[in-house]
Amino acid sequence: MQATQTLSEGLKHEFKVVVPAAELETKLTSELAGLKDRVRINGFRPGKVPLGHLRRLYGRSVMADVVQNAVNEANRKIVEENSLKLALEPQVVFPESREEVEAVMEAKGDLTYTVTLEVLPTFELKDLAGVELTKEVAEVAEAEIDAAVERMAKQNRTFSAKEGKGVKAAEGDRLTIDFVGTIDGEAFDGGSAQGIQVELGSGSFIPGFEDQLVGAKEGEERTVNVKFPESYMAQHLAGKDASFAVTVKAIEAPDALKIDDELAKAFGMESLDKLKDAVRESIGRDYAAQGRRKVKKALLDALDAQYSFDLPPSLVEQEFANVWRQVEADMKEQGKTFADEGTSEDEARPEYRKIAERRVRLGLVLAEIGEKADIKITDDEVTRAVVERARQFPGQEKLVWDYYRKNPQALAEVRAPIFEEKVVDHLLAQVKVTEKTVSKDELFADDDEEDASEGGEGKVKAKKASSKSKKKA
Known part of the structure; x- marks a missing residue:
């Protein structure tokens, strides 16, 4: 193998590599000799298959491996002999001429290719003795702990049926609804459901959906018109106007918020x-x-x-x-x-x-x-x-x-x-x-x-x- 540097520009190096045909032939013969003891071919005893016959059967596939190994070995030697620290894998360019490629595959022509190597820069590490930094720290306020526990209590709170004749849904209530969604009068996938619970004011549904259910009564049917956000995850719905036929099946009001040991136990804590x-x-x-x-x-x-x-x-x-x-x-x-x-x-x-x-x-x-x-x-x-x-x-x-x-x-x-x-x-x-x-x-x-x-x-x-x-x- 002969490697000649053709370019050294900043962190970029380029080499022209020539692997003689004789070297390829030697490697191919060695590989085929090792192969004959492993293959089984009708009409030949194990280990007695002539190399010429093996070459006709497997020559090209074995030569492909020989060429790849020769390139890897050549590139490794270039890196080692020139003490290069690579930034990326070597970029290899083989000849485009079909005649050259065929000659290489038959071990009748030299393998000639160009390899481009991009190396890491060298630099001296600096002294950090003069560097001064400020690390910000903050104390956890009791008010924030209380607020966090209150959020947990709200997430864990129970609801009871809202009683009274003609009661209306208010913000904070939980509704059980059925709905059928349409776009331009046509139902769409995922736009219909039954027995879905929605807490008014939670923001868990499409913007505007919950707001239009405030004031609804149990058993009432309402049409809710909304627009899917432009960033909606379902691309076929993003930015589109939709209409939902909603039936309110039940209205529940939140029970009193309890922040006590029982709440803690619900989260696996003793108190x-x-x-x-x-x-x-x-x-x-x-x-x-x-x-x-x-x-x-x-x-x-x-x-x-x-x-x-x-x-x-x-x-x-x-x-x-x-x-x-x-x-x-x-x-x-x-x-x-x-x-x-x-x-x-x-x-x-x-x-x-x-x-x-x-x-x-x-x-x-x-x-x-x-x-x-x-x-x-x-x-x-x-x-x-x-x-x-x-x-x-x-x-x-x-x-x-x-x-x-x-x-x-x-x-x-x-x-x-x-x-x-x-x-x-x-x-x-x-x-x-x-x-x-x-x-x-x-x-x-x-x-x-x-x-x-x-x-x-x-x-x-x-x-x-x-x-x-x-x-x-």
Whole structure:
């Protein structure tokens, strides 16, 4: 094998590789010789099949494997001999000439191809001694605990038949209804049901549906006219006007709200005090997670400000494609266009490319820091993460588990966030972090511009694209 470098431009390297026909012939003969002891062919004793006959039967399929193995071996040697750290898998371009390909497959011509390698940039890690961060913390207020318990009580409250002649449904009442929905006079799939319960004012039905049932009487038939939201999950219904013929079968009023030990027992707690302690702990975890998110973002901002180096173009393109795909999906979900956000696709793309570049740059920096610090991910940590993901799909846990077990790429996606959090912990231990007590509103205050750009050098104005899209990006 002979490899000649034909291009060295930034992080991109290109080599012309020649594998002589004689080398291919040797490899093919060796493979066929090993094959003759394994195959069974009528008319020949085991191990006695002539190589010429095997070549006529299996030559092309075996040669395909020989060529693939030769390419893999050649690429590996190029990487090792040139001490390259690849950003992506090598991109191989074979000759287009049919005559050349046929000659290679017959081992009568040299295998000549071009391989393009994109490598990771090299950079020196910076000193973080001067970095100072503020970590926001908030105390859980008793009023918030009480409000949370009250919400739980409302979710668990009972209803009783609303008595009295000609009683009317009011907000907060629970109705049992039958309905038949039509669009342009035609019934549609999923538009009809019987014995459905709806709590007026809960917002669980299409906007406007519940409002039009306020004042209804038991046994009354009403026509409810609504419009499906543009972002409705069923695309064939999104944005369409619909009419529902509703029959009120029963009206129930909510019973008195009881917040006591019996409520706690309904949630598996011994007493109301125990329930409040569990709520306090749960809210505290939410506060801690938010504080962690914000201090992590501040740390990444500090890192981003310290580093500037060339990025592998293909990695940036891949990341940008991921970001842009999320943006488009989010805008479709909201039923919006770039024009609705006061911008255009051409104006928005450069802003989101900056987000992709920042993510790639920080990813490379965190990977380098983690490697230098010898940060490892244990099998137990990965297993726990997969189990946690599987628990999100009740009844399908085994399918999820098998998917990750059989899919190395998916498993790598589980490892990545674990590794990142460990590197962040490692870095936070090296910088000065000062805690600052703030209110809940301050802790959860959203700055759309910073969320959108993740604090990088290219901050995106809120009007230039959907804030929700930016946060997801």
